[in-house]
Amino acid sequence: MAESTVLQQDRASACHAPDDRGHLAQSMVEASPVMMLLADSNCACQLANPAFEQLFDPAKKEFYGKHLRDLVENETWQVMQPSIERVLLGDTVSGEQQYVLPGYNHQWYRTYYAPVRDEAGQVVGFVEQAIPLEQEQRFEENMRREKTFSDMAINSMPGIFYLFDQQGKFLRWNQNLEVVSGYSSSEIATMSPLDFFGIQDKEPIANAIRTVFTEGQVRIEAKFLTRDGRKIPYNFLAMRMIVDGKPILIGSGIDMSGRKEAEDTQRATLNILQDFDNERQYLQLVHKATLNLLEDVHEDRLQLNMTQRALLNMLEDIELERVKAEQANALLESVNRELEAFSYSVSHDLRAPLRAISGFAQAVIEDYSPRLDENGKEMLDLVQQNAARMGRLIDDLLAFSRLNHQSMSHHSINLQELVKTVFHELYAQATERKIKLTNHPVPPAWGDPAMIRQVMVNLISNAIKFTRQREVAHIEFGYLRNLEGGAYFMRDDGAGFDMQYANKLFGVFQRLHSTIEFEGTGVGLALVQRIITRHGGRVWAEGHPDQGATFYFTLPRREDQ
Amino acid sequence: MSELFNDANIDILIIEDDPNDAKLIMRVFKKHNLTNNLVHLKDGAEALEFLFGNDAANDSVGNKPNRVILLDLKLPKIDGIEVLQRVRSDERTRNIPVVILTSSSEERDIKAAYALGVNSYVTKPIRFDEFASVVAKLGLYWMLINKPPLG
Numbered sequence: 203m204a205e206s207t208v209l210q211q212d213r214a215s216a217c218h219a220p221d222d223r224g225h226l227a228q229s230m231v232e233a234s235p236v237m238m239l240l241a242d243s244n245c246a247c248q249l250a251n252p253a254f255e256q257l258f259d260p261a262k263k264e265f266y267g268k269h270l271r272d273l274v275e276n277e278t279w280q281v282m283q284p285s286i287e288r289v290l291l292g293d294t295v296s297g298e299q300q301y302v303l304p305g306y307n308h309q310w311y312r313t314y315y316a317p318v319r320d321e322a323g324q325v326v327g328f329v330e331q332a333i334p335l336e337q338e339q340r341f342e343e344n345m346r347r348e349k350t351f352s353d354m355a356i357n358s359m360p361g362i363f364y365l366f367d368q369q370g371k372f373l374r375w376n377q378n379l380e381v382v383s384g385y386s387s388s389e390i391a392t393m394s395p396l397d398f399f400g401i402q403d404k405e406p407i408a409n410a411i412r413t414v415f416t417e418g419q420v421r422i423e424a425k426f427l428t429r430d431g432r433k434i435p436y437n438f439l440a441m442r443m444i445v446d447g448k449p450i451l452i453g454s455g456i457d458m459s460g461r462k463e464a465e466d467t468q469r470a471t472l473n474i475l476q477d478f479d480n481e482r483q484y485l486q487l488v489h490k491a492t493l494n495l496l497e498d499v500h501e502d503r504l505q506l507n508m509t510q511r512a513l514l515n516m517l518e519d520i521e522l523e524r525v526k527a528e529q530a531n532a533l534l535e536s537v538n539r540e541l542e543a544f545s546y547s548v549s550h551d552l553r554a555p556l557r558a559i560s561g562f563a564q565a566v567i568e569d570y571s572p573r574l575d576e577n578g579k580e581m582l583d584l585v586q587q588n589a590a591r592m593g594r595l596i597d598d599l600l601a602f603s604r605l606n607h608q609s610m611s612h613h614s615i616n617l618q619e620l621v622k623t624v625f626h627e628l629y630a631q632a633t634e635r636k637i638k639l640t641n642h643p644v645p646p647a648w649g650d651p652a653m654i655r656q657v658m659v660n661l662i663s664n665a666i667k668f669t670r671q672r673e674v675a676h677i678e679f680g681y682l683r684n685l686e687g688g689a690y691f692m693r694d695d696g697a698g699f700d701m702q703y704a705n706k707l708f709g710v711f712q713r714l715h716s717t718i719e720f721e722g723t724g725v726g727l728a729l730v731q732r733i734i735t736r737h738g739g740r741v742w743a744e745g746h747p748d749q750g751a752t753f754y755f756t757l758p759r760r761e762d763q
Numbered sequence: 764m765s766e767l768f769n770d771a772n773i774d775i776l777i778i779e780d781d782p783n784d785a786k787l788i789m790r791v792f793k794k795h796n797l798t799n800n801l802v803h804l805k806d807g808a809e810a811l812e813f814l815f816g817n818d819a820a821n822d823s824v825g826n827k828p829n830r831v832i833l834l835d836l837k838l839p840k841i842d843g844i845e846v847l848q849r850v851r852s853d854e855r856t857r858n859i860p861v862v863i864l865t866s867s868s869e870e871r872d873i874k875a876a877y878a879l880g881v882n883s884y885v886t887k888p889i890r891f892d893e894f895a896s897v898v899a900k901l902g903l904y905w906m907l908i909n910k911p912p913l914g
Contacts, residue, residue: 553866553889558783560891565790586891593889 235333237311240318242327243290245270254332259304275302282330289315289328298335310335361456362426362436368415368449370394382457384429400427414440414451426455435459552596560589598725605732610650614760617644617658617690621679624658628666636673637666642680644690648760653733660726661692661753667722668715668751669696686740686756695750699743707743730755774906775801776828778810778846779835779864784887788833788864788898797902802828807841810834811849814856825855831882831905836865836872844872847879858912862901 231238237254241247247265250258258265258273270286271279278301285295295315300308311332318327362382364375372390380387383398399407403424410420419441425433440453563585571579618641625639647654662677669675678693697715699707708731709724730753734741738758745751775798779785785803792798804810815825832850836843843863850856862883863876876884885901888894 554781554784557887557889557891557894558781558787561783561787561894564891564895565787590890597889 237330237332237334239270239330240327241270241286241330243325245286247273248327254330256303257301275304275306277302285313285315285330286328289317289330290325292317292325299332301332361454363454364395365450365452366395367451370396370411373450382426382428382434398427399424400433403427410438410440411451414442414453415449418442423458553593556589556593556596560586563589595725598729602725602729602732605653605729605736608653610653610736612648613651615647615649615651615654617647617654618642618679620655620658621662624655624662625677628659628663632666635666635670635675637669637675637677640676640678640680642678644679644681645688645759647690647757649737649757650733653736654757657730657733657755660730664726664753665692665694665696665751667696668698669694672696682754685754688759689754689756691752691754693750693752698745698747698749698751700747701745704743704745708741773800773802773826773828774798774830775902776810776813776826776832777801777803778805778807778832778838778843779803780805780838781835784835787891787894791895791898792902795899795902797906798830800829802826806839807843807846808839810838810846811841814850815853827855828859830909830911831860831862831901833862833864833901836863836867836876844875844879847876847881851880860905860909860911862905864898864901 231249231251234251235253236251237256238249238251239247239254240249246267246269248267250265255265257275257278259275262268262273265273270282274282281299281301285297285299288295294317295313297313298310299313300310302308311334313330313332315328315330317325318329320326362376362379364379365373367373372393372395375390379385379390383390385393395411396404396408406422407424410422413420419439421437421439423435423437426436427433435458436455437458438453438455440451442449443452444450563582567574567579567582574582621639621641625641629635629637665677666675669677672695676693676695679691680693681688681690708727715722731741734755734757739756741753741755743751743753775792777785777788779788782805785805789801789803792801802813804813813826834843834846838846843865847861847863850859850861860882862885863872863881864885864887865872866887868886873884885897888897
């Protein structure tokens with residue numbers, strides 16, 4: 203108590219009004235860790251507690267009546283002045299301000315300025331109170347840092363990222379959205395989310411957005427429509443979150459066009475690497491984790507450190523995803539190498555014994571035929587025929603397996619022209635036949651020229667083969683606009699097939715006719731199906747025994763790619 | 764080594780690990796009366812020993828086919844590419860025509876063979892009748908049409 207009295211006497215000599223308002227009140231003020239200042243309308247110090255006096259120049263012995271400008275560091279005054287001007291106009295001002303303590307220590311304070319009025323209500327002075335803020339409490343500064351950081355993080359995210367409210371007004375988005383869409387930031391600010399989709403996608407997207415706001419989360423694949431009219435397949439994941447009591451949609455989208463290619467490549471190694479869905483699911487998990495983190499961040503704004511950690515995690519996740527994709531690629535490459543080695547060894551090791559079988563059978567026929575009866579010669583013929591057939595099977599199987607790891611190119615293909623060329627090539631090997639080809643004009647196809655050529659070769663040779671019993675065979679190629687959104691067809695009036703076996707047509711080594719009726723290895727149509735499927739199309743057939751068959755196939759259009 | 768071995772005068776050296784293919788090749792040559800002076804060796808090590816002898820210091824030990832070496836690529840012990848490399852890098856054998864006769868149509872094999880200066884690269888046809896016809900043509904060409912290197 204004695205000590206406090208001494209202190210009080212010291213301070214009293216320093217700065218307090220002579221008309222002391224009361225010993226107790228003053229003790230309270232003096233002892234408070236809160237910095238307190240009373241000043242008049244001329245900014246002259248009337249009363250300052252020891253906590254506040256830390257801001258004052260210690261060289262100044264007397265504070266009372268001195269202008270604040272002369273007591274605090276110039277930098278501090280620059281910060282205080284606007285608040286003081288406002289408080290003297292009658293406003294209460296609060297905020298966070300950075301002052302400089304004598305000795306150039308910067309420190310953040312939560313500050314509160316309140317006007318002091320006389321009985322007539324005139325502002326005659328003001329009170330300022332300030333509390334030093336701990337490092338982690340520097341809310342605004344951290345928010346600013348955080349904003350820069352999250353902007354950076356959001357902009358470095360792969361794919362597009364956006365927030366919009368229930369009215370569809372965009373609140374925030376990353377640069378990718380501008381880069382991918384081709385719209386400027388000011389344009390996006392006035393656009394609706396539906397403006398980024400073509401007519402076909404508008405309704406599903408509108409439904410999806412409604413679902414996000416009602417149920418909380420939706421994932422959807424749609425074509426993102428750019429300013430210059432390109433449509434890019436995107437996988438969108440959106441979630442609802444509440445910011446300041448209002449529902450907001452937070453979403454991101456990942457470009458699937460590259461993924462689709464990867465998917466194709468991966469499908470190529472069929473049965474070895476499972477469907478790409480696994481990785482896609484993984485991507486979605488990452489995707490979701492990212493959004494969860496962002497959601498957490500927004501729900502828990504004050505835990506800024508956590509935000510930073512979350513964003514770092516997010517970047518780590520993205521890095522992990524990239525590493526995982528690289529690993530998948532490496533695995534894919536090694537699988538491809540194995541397949542190549544396999545085909546190499548099949549072509550070397552399986553064919554050599556066959557050549558020997560037919561070679562020695564031939565040698566026996568040549569060298570020993572006088573000693574063989576008809577039956578013996580016939581059996582040797584059969585040995586050779588079967589060796590030849592096995593040779594074809596090996597070739598077809600190799601072609602089929604190569605197809606799985608062949609890379610695809612995409613070009614526009616004139617199918618009518620292709621059918622004409624292929625037909626004449628194949629017809630040249632069957633000149634004894636009478637075949638009439640009706641070749642309609644068709645829309646251009648979009649695909650790998652060599653593979654699509656293989657499809658046409660297989661379908662046409664099929665048609666030629668199975669019309670063998672017709673005196674004049676008819677083959678027709680054309681396009682049906684209204685079938686499955688547009689399908690090409692190859693029709694013949696040949697042997698046809700029973701529809702109950704239609705599902706067996708496209709299986710490897712599946713045959714509906716005996717090799718005596720129609721030769722073949724049963725790989726041709728399987729190859730057709732594999733090629734069309736790899737292109738993202740569909741193939742099916744219709745037929746009746748002895749009434750011909752029609753093979754239909756679809757190919758995605760160029761704009762769908 | 765084959766019973767046809769004749770160290771004084773060898774026209775064709777066949778280096779082929781598949782005994783069936785070797786037998787069929789020799790049968791075709793015989794049928795067309797191309798030559799009796801041929802030798803069949805079944806791997807790369809035998810081939811190198813035959814061509815260069817065991818004694819690296821003694822140049823006179825090796826054998827030198829007059830017309831052509833038919834060389835398979837996939838050989839036990841020492842493969843065809845290495846045999847080709849040795850043949851091409853040795854003064855004694857550098858000029859001997861070498862024809863690769865293999866079932867491989869792999870790009871890397873074709874490139875490697877030509878990079879080492881092979882005279883011809885032929886893929887064995889799968890069907891025997893085609894195989895027989897190709898072997899007969901090869902034999903006719905190298906025995907009757909092509910002018911062999913002198914000395």
